[in-house]
Amino acid sequence: MIRVEQLSKHFGxxxxxDGISFEVGDREKLILLGTSGCGKTxxxxxxxxxxxxxxxxxxxxxxxxxxxxxxxLRRGIGYVLQNxxxxxxxxxxxxxxxVPQLLxxxxxxxxxxxxxxxxxxxxxxDQLKAYPNELSGGEQQRVGLARALVADPPVLLMDEPFGAxxxxxxxxxxAEFKALDELKRKTIIMVTHDVQEAFELGDRICLMxxxxxxxxxxxxxxxxxxxxxxxxxxLKEQRLQLEFKAVRIKDIWGLLPHAKKTGDTxxxxxxxxxxxxxxxxxxxxxxxxxxxxxxxxxxGFEQLITAFYKYQNGRAHE
Amino acid sequence: xxxxxxxxxxxxRQQSDKLLMQTLQHIGLTFISLIIAVVIGLPLGIWITxxxxxxxxxxxxxxxxxxxxxxxxxxxxxxxLGIGIKPAIVALLLYALLPIIRNTYxxxxxxxxxxxxxxxxxxxxxxxxxxxxxxPLAMPVILAGIRxxxxxxxxxxxxxxxxxxxGLGEFIFGGISLNNTNMILAGxxxxxxxxxxxxxxxxxxxxxxxxxxxxxxATLPLLLIILASFYFIPSAYxxxxxxxxxxxxMGRQDGNLGLESKYGLKVHxxxxxxxxxxxxxxxxxxxxxxxxxxDGRLKAYDLIVLDDDKKIFxxxxxxxxxxxxxxxxxxxxxxxxxxxxxxxxxxxxxxxxYRTDYLHQxxxxxxxxxxxxxxxxxxxxxxxxxxxxxxSKIFGEQYILASxxxxxxxxxxxxxxxxxxxxxxxxxxxxxxxxxxxxLYPEYTGTGLLAILQPPSKAIDSLIADNxxxxxxxxxxxxxxxxxxxxxxxxxxxxxxxxxxxxxxKQLNIKTISDLKRxxxxxx
Numbered sequence: 001m002i003r004v005e006q007l008s009k010h011f012g013x014x015x016x017x018d019g020i021s022f023e024v025g026d027r028e029k030l031i032l033l034g035t036s037g038c039g040k041t042x043x044x045x046x047x048x049x050x051x052x053x054x055x056x057x058x059x060x061x062x063x064x065x066x067x068x069x070x071x072x073l074r075r076g077i078g079y080v081l082q083n084x085x086x087x088x089x090x091x092x093x094x095x096x097x098x099v100p101q102l103l104x105x106x107x108x109x110x111x112x113x114x115x116x117x118x119x120x121x122x123x124x125x126d127q128l129k130a131y132p133n134e135l136s137g138g139e140q141q142r143v144g145l146a147r148a149l150v151a152d153p154p155v156l157l158m159d160e161p162f163g164a165x166x167x168x169x170x171x172x173x174x175a176e177f178k179a180l181d182e183l184k185r186k187t188i189i190m191v192t193h194d195v196q197e198a199f200e201l202g203d204r205i206c207l208m209x210x211x212x213x214x215x216x217x218x219x220x221x222x223x224x225x226x227x228x229x230x231x232x233x234x235l236k237e238q239r240l241q242l243e244f245k246a247v248r249i250k251d252i253w254g255l256l257p258h259a260k261k262t263g264d265t266x267x268x269x270x271x272x273x274x275x276x277x278x279x280x281x282x283x284x285x286x287x288x289x290x291x292x293x294x295x296x297x298x299x300g301f302e303q304l305i306t307a308f309y310k311y312q313n314g315r316a317h318e
Numbered sequence: 319x320x321x322x323x324x325x326x327x328x329x330x331r332q333q334s335d336k337l338l339m340q341t342l343q344h345i346g347l348t349f350i351s352l353i354i355a356v357v358i359g360l361p362l363g364i365w366i367t368x369x370x371x372x373x374x375x376x377x378x379x380x381x382x383x384x385x386x387x388x389x390x391x392x393x394x395x396x397x398x399l400g401i402g403i404k405p406a407i408v409a410l411l412l413y414a415l416l417p418i419i420r421n422t423y424x425x426x427x428x429x430x431x432x433x434x435x436x437x438x439x440x441x442x443x444x445x446x447x448x449x450x451x452x453x454p455l456a457m458p459v460i461l462a463g464i465r466x467x468x469x470x471x472x473x474x475x476x477x478x479x480x481x482x483x484x485g486l487g488e489f490i491f492g493g494i495s496l497n498n499t500n501m502i503l504a505g506x507x508x509x510x511x512x513x514x515x516x517x518x519x520x521x522x523x524x525x526x527x528x529x530x531x532x533x534x535x536a537t538l539p540l541l542l543i544i545l546a547s548f549y550f551i552p553s554a555y556x557x558x559x560x561x562x563x564x565x566x567x568m569g570r571q572d573g574n575l576g577l578e579s580k581y582g583l584k585v586h587x588x589x590x591x592x593x594x595x596x597x598x599x600x601x602x603x604x605x606x607x608x609x610x611x612x613d614g615r616l617k618a619y620d621l622i623v624l625d626d627d628k629k630i631f632x633x634x635x636x637x638x639x640x641x642x643x644x645x646x647x648x649x650x651x652x653x654x655x656x657x658x659x660x661x662x663x664x665x666x667x668x669x670x671x672y673r674t675d676y677l678h679q680x681x682x683x684x685x686x687x688x689x690x691x692x693x694x695x696x697x698x699x700x701x702x703x704x705x706x707x708x709x710s711k712i713f714g715e716q717y718i719l720a721s722x723x724x725x726x727x728x729x730x731x732x733x734x735x736x737x738x739x740x741x742x743x744x745x746x747x748x749x750x751x752x753x754x755x756x757x758l759y760p761e762y763t764g765t766g767l768l769a770i771l772q773p774p775s776k777a778i779d780s781l782i783a784d785n786x787x788x789x790x791x792x793x794x795x796x797x798x799x800x801x802x803x804x805x806x807x808x809x810x811x812x813x814x815x816x817x818x819x820x821x822x823x824k825q826l827n828i829k830t831i832s833d834l835k836r837x838x839x840x841x842x
Binding site: 048050070071072073074075076077079081082083084085086087088089098099102147 | 438
């Protein structure tokens, strides 16, 4: 668990981060969202002390990070950079092995762990001896992710990790990112300026502006209970798509028809409405089997949309 | 010397021992200084990337050092470090510093910020970041700096021979003072080839990819040290007495070549500039030096001349040489000039030279004092019956003689005098006389014979054994060939000579060059 208390960073008279506080639970994915210059990256970099704060404290699992040496602290926190920051003079294998080398693992263990991650991140064995400049942008970003994950740190900090990728590659990596079991056990703080990405990957979103937190909450909170006009207008352009992404099927379970289907279990109702809609397309089906708390229902496309709008209307009138 | 023009190839083959030795010394000098420059420059370059405040000062200072002319820098080094390898290396390393510091700085500050941030975020400490990230990534740029420094050093190292540090400059500057093109090329071509070779090899290193750069970084220091050690291979030679000769003396038949062939004397001399040789002998860095028998520093540094018992050094009796048309035009001139004839002996000349070269009295004052003491000085007549143009070469003795002649002519004749002193060397002075730009200058019989007339070597052998024969030969040949008259000799013989410290020579009982040879043979 990460607890940030009254954290500030001033550059001269400019207050890049102005006394912010928040908490991130175990295995939670918190997204720091905002425009350029809002202080989100500075906040992130203060958590592994790449930037030393002007004032305030950060606790990871109850321990004050300023009581540890920065090197030791950083070896226990995974870090992924926007421009991957891979060492151009190291092979892929050597790049991934940096932290284990620093932690003085033995060679066999390093080799095994690197091979394991390469496989999980869909990198071929042949690429082990390749240099970063011989890889595509997506592959480089996966190597960057592998490097951050290799020592299995409980906390992962990600600074616009997918910002340099094209849209197609990005959505592919998003899917992999969500599916990767290694990431499910991590507490993650990720910086992005991409609203879609924030809604897709975040458990909670912390929207920042001018060094302060404007609103922190689940994607649905931000969409349906914006605290002010700033939040509303920040999300306006992609509102519909965001809403599909912010609402999970289990949230509208009660609005779905009770057409029961016995037998097989179906999709987990934990998925968003957006990915439910995508499933109709990818499975070319009229109906989807969706399971929630041991109950499986067969749901049609129209039924899902209708239920979603009912839910939306209900929220709007709350 | 006219019978057969030696080719460059023949010269290089004949001198292959020396050529090899000089090349090794040259490589050694280049790389010793380069290693030290890297050892100083690399950490300094790294340091100023951490303390940006000092980068301007450090780079500025190194830049200023770079602009000091190399000869001047070597000159500054002599009072501080004496002669030989030490000042040469310091001077060379000062030149090598700038490219190394600058490129280290540029290379390290040029490392991608994201890569540095990643290294930091992985938990590397500052040393790990330096050695694992910054230095490897800056290496191509740093190597480019080392490459530049190497090429500069190969060039500047040619000047090391001025201060007895050896290298290919011995041939180059020996060749220039002897007007021997083969000798110049025998030094210049290998020096150029070394520069090209090292530049090429380092450029290979520079473009190694990352796969090989680790090996490259490891082998480079080893290679540098091996190359640097070349300097010390030749120094395994050498006898008990250390000899130092000027580049000119090294290459002359009436110099070291004659010592080897006629006396069988092999002293493995180091090559050193005339400017510092005497002092080096005085300070016991050298025991035997080549010099001129009337040099003022003989007296200043308590040196004595070894007797040339086998007569390999031709006589260099000084006498004014005058255009015959000038003698006709100015009839009183000859008598005035002859007033000095027979008046100045070796020891007197040496004393006069001592006063100008060492006590730094003006040549005019020295000339005036001498004439006064010999009752030759007469009040000036401020005549306007014609003008005598007097020339001189560019060293003290010639200035003194030119001043004396000026005073004698002005006191004893009704002629006016203009002087053109400081005419570079024999060739320039003689050309000025021959082309009627001056009327007279003091010349030496040996120079007239060997540098100007250059008769076949057989004729030389028979001539130089006898002073009068030499004088008569040059007098008649100059008259016939150039219409120039040799007046009566002044008296002293400013010949080449081997010299030792008086005290040491007495201790070892060495009076002649043959004594020296016997001593060296019995004390190997």
